[in-house]
Amino acid sequence: MNTRTVLAVLQDPVMALNVTGPLEVFAAAGPEAYRITTASLDGRAVRTAYGVNLRLLPDADLNDCESPHTLVVPGGPVDNPPNPRLTARLSELADGAERVVGICTGSFLLGAAGLLGGRQATTHWAFCDLLADRFPDTFVEPEPLYVRDGRVATSAGVTAGIDLSIALVEEDLGAEAALAVARELVVSRHRSGDQGQFDAHERGRRAQRDPLRQVQQWIADNPSDDLSVDNLARRAMLSPRQFARVFQDEVGMTPGRYVDRVRLDAARRRLEGSVDGLDEVARDTGYGSAEAMRRAFMRQLSIPPGEYRKRFRSTAAPGPAL
Structure with a gap:
């Protein structure tokens, strides 16, 4: 089996479930299928956002990483501009990646790195208008759970990142493998990307x-x-x-x-x-x-x-x- 590399880019702070949810999906498919690495700028521990006070210790320094098969960018707060060193390195890594995946507000990092220009994308419903305002050359889709435009895929909030990751496993390994992952993680059969975001709003x-x-x-x-x-x-x-x-x-x-x-x-x-x-x-x-x-x-x-x-x-x- 061809082992695909998955690199998760940890911004500081980062939303914990945006990291652990998708990576658990790839891990459940087995080490023969995916080799997973987490990395941050300078290899430093990063904080988790929105009330869960944890520190995540990455595997590597982002500057030492090579472009992976699948580059995963979990979300974080969007109030302030992202670190320009982070977006520059993200752009470099994305150039050689087969797939680039933005989870929740990770779409904002992709946009800041110049990866969403002329593409369709989504994010958490509460931030879709802001994403469209901040990156006017991006076609923001507020309804889908996830959107695939060429080699760039973006998901809506939180658990939609799990749905997108299961869809990517199916793309790589087939429907039977994706169903086995869903069963192991005790989630329902994965939702298609065109399924609407069912939220309180x-x-x-x-x-x-x-x-x-x-x-x-x-x-x-x-x-x-x-x-x-x-x-x-x-x-x-x-x-x-x-x-x-x-x-x-x-x-x-x-x-x-x-x-x-x-x-x-x-x-x-x-x-x-x-x-x-x-x-x-x-x-x-x-x-x-x-x-x-x-x-x-x-x-x-x-x-x-x-x-x-x-x-x-x-x-x-x-x-x-x-």
């Missing part, structure tokens, strides 16, 4: 006012009911116009979109955790018909319900996928 905020919080709970508990603005406004004891305005202000989206997101989440959970027929799932989650549910899934997730179930159904829900 898509579900809206929890309202501050008690009547609106009660309406949100009612929607969650009764997705198959008539959830029109008129009916929801009556529950909140507001006029429809006032309800729509206040809901938008507090939740961050219109009532209609919020209902769509709740129904989508309810349908996703049913598909992941049961073998109920698509017609039954659609009826119980407010879509009325399997066709209406299919249209909603295609519009919001770019994947039909049946395919979604095949990819994401829990092993605790045995039975044939419909």
Whole structure:
């Protein structure tokens, strides 16, 4: 077997899971498949970011490393410009690499190193606008879990880096090896890159006012009911116009979109955790018909319900996928 080299570039500070998640994937594929090295500027220990107070000791000095097969760039804070020595060395290493992989906000380092010009890329949803502003010649895709543009691949936040890494293992070693890695790490079958980023921002905020919080709970508990603005406004004891305005202000989206997101989440959970027929799932989650549910899934997730179930159904829900 041809052993591929993987080099992870550790900026200071760095997000711990951005490092350990992808590298655990490559390690699980076996030492015959990948030889993994971590490196930082001058070989110094680096801090971890965002509240987890650890220090990571790299294997090597970045200046002593050769270009690897796969260059992995985990994310870190993006408030300040990156170290110019780091971006210069990153650019040099990338020139000889077969693949360059940015994990989460690692995309910002790739951009600063001149590696995203004219390419499609993504990052954590909360930083997509900033990435587009900072690197206007990059085509930023805010929805996908990961994006591949030529030899450069970028992922969304945190666990999306694991999904991307499993996809790269499949590319290198085949579907059976990728599935074995997923099983060893006790993660679901890996999500495709075009799967949307399912995050809290898509579900809206929890309202501050008690009547609106009660309406949100009612929607969650009764997705198959008539959830029109008129009916929801009556529950909140507001006029429809006032309800729509206040809901938008507090939740961050219109009532209609919020209902769509709740129904989508309810349908996703049913598909992941049961073998109920698509017609039954659609009826119980407010879509009325399997066709209406299919249209909603295609519009919001770019994947039909049946395919979604095949990819994401829990092993605790045995039975044939419909």
